[in-house]
Amino acid sequence: MAASVGMFWGVENASRTAQAQSLSGDIPKVSELANPASTDLSDIKSFKSNQPQRYQLNSKSTSTSDSLSQVTSVSELRDVQPTEWAYEALKSLVERYGCIVGYPDRTFRGNRALSRWEFAAGLNACMNVMERLLQENVTVLGEDIDKLKTLAQQFEQELAQLGARVDNLETRTAYLEDHQFSTTTKLSGQTFIYLSGAGSGGNIRAEGANVFTPFNPARNPDDNIPISRVITDQPGITMSYLSWINFETSFTGKDNLTVQLAVGNGDAPANQFLSAGFYNSTGTPFPLQTGADTGNKVVIRDLFYSFPAADNLQLVVGPRVNLYRYFDGNRFTYFINGPESFNSSGSTQFATVDRGSGAVADWKINDAFRFTAAYVGASNEFLPQAFSTANDPKFGWFGGSWTAIAQLSIAATDNLNLRFLYARSRMEPDPFNGFVGGAIGEPLPYGFADDGFGGTLRHAFADTYLFNMDWLVTEGFGLFGRYSYGSTSLTPTDAARSGGTVNSQAVQVGFALPDLGKEGAQANVSYLIPMSVTSGREFLVAGGGDGGVQSEIEVNYYYPINNNIAIVPSFYLIMKPNNFTSNGPIYVGNLRTQFSF
Known part of the structure; x- marks a missing residue:
């Protein structure tokens, strides 16, 4: 359930504007009139030409003194009794919206029946004028809408004679209520509660024992092999949470200011088995990632403003833009109802910076093609401030870690979607060890890379190529898949060393069973290889393993219990974890309860 805040009624989001546009096709438009004054009293015949003569104005020609002119107050119309409530109601509408026209001698020129009929014509005119004002984003007061309702009831017969039937007026009144706009904020949120456990069939070897201890070498000085450790302990079962609170504010009905707050205390049990640089990835549900650099700390996850630059072009700017909202989407792998692990819900090589300071341009070329491009500098809520280079004068928006990305989306049919993505990224080394990798290391998604000899790096550049597809084969069966390839070029701090390149790829295939057991439910099976190193393994101080290739199922x-509550049981099988062939499998089980409001 969403709560709306506004002076009276507000449009909750831009999609309601589109709904208003489609609804307004059934409603007489002010644009059909030459101007608001064309609803003057001499044109009443055009409303109902087949009415008896006694309901028409005197049709004889008039002199110049009889020509119509705009008046600003009903009090100027002498034959309308000021003691009647209808007089006062119409007076307030006229004075506020300027929607009634009379003759220069200040009369309606009609008998009692004509006077009521003319009031009905005025009501119809005011409705049109108020609708025009709403289309121009001018606020219409709620009390005036109430007056329209009451007047429609009291002048029901006359409105029917005019051809503006009461049921049509009720529709138009409802339109005004639902689609008038004032600055509005919509509040929504999601809370995820996890019961999670992990275990292994034996001891697990992991690299990076000294990656974060600068006074100890990360490689064995005798053979240059990365130092590893053997994990024998089994993690305990945990209960954790993550909450997102969303504030969506619109100022025009077409724009949107998004502020998302996040707080959580997640630490997936599978993290205990992983090599350095794998943290919060393998075996970790997407909502179970640590919500901030410390648990139970409220942070701003998203902060950006979107607005239309043209009919088919949307622009997004902000200090914390979430690229997941615009790139690498897939109808079956969204973590809310699809595969939920960090590795399965999106590409593991997606982009070095997935949330940061920057801008997005989203161009809907036509119904089949969409082109999206973005540039963001690093600014992420779950990492220490040292990783956020975009707001650090030492680096600036262009000098630290950043990603420039473009995607072409093709709706080949109603059931088949294809996406082609390219990203160019620059990576600053981890401020705590001088290596590249870890949380902002894509397309080198796991582990850390050094200069090949245990030395630090100055920076790295990377190119990522990604293909993503989803296909609803039948109403109850869908296929999805991804393939990506990334190349990371390393520049050592020591100018005497030449550096090198690490090339890697990732593959995912799977199927989904929509509406299995209940409408809205979905079962998912995903198989993936999160990172297969094709060359440059010698630069990996963590993550290279013994040449093995990790894979996951x-x-x-x-299962939605209702519109606001769902439960999601899940099971992961991780084979050859940490890219060690000698490692036995890791098993992960989760039970998620999620609340949406």
């Missing part, structure tokens, strides 16, 4: 089932 995820099975989960999204």
